[in-house]
Amino acid sequence: MGAKGRPSVVKRDFDKATECFNCGKEAIQRIDLRPDEIIVTCMNCGAARHYRLSGVYIGETFGEDAARG
Helix, strand or coil, rough: CCCCCCCCCCCEEEEEEECCCCCEEEEEEEEEEEEEEEEECCCCCCEEEECCCCCCCCCCCHHHHHHHH
């Protein structure tokens, strides 16, 4: 477990071939997933977009009785 009882988050990267938002060419877009941010970088022109993540962490799960209503 990480800080404040949250699960540890591991950075993940993956690539996707799609049209670039900047140069408009079909190119590999490198997607870096981080605990609080997503960065999409074009491997053709190098342009990058940063998306800030925010939300609420729910640390408990409900039992079967609660799921049924």
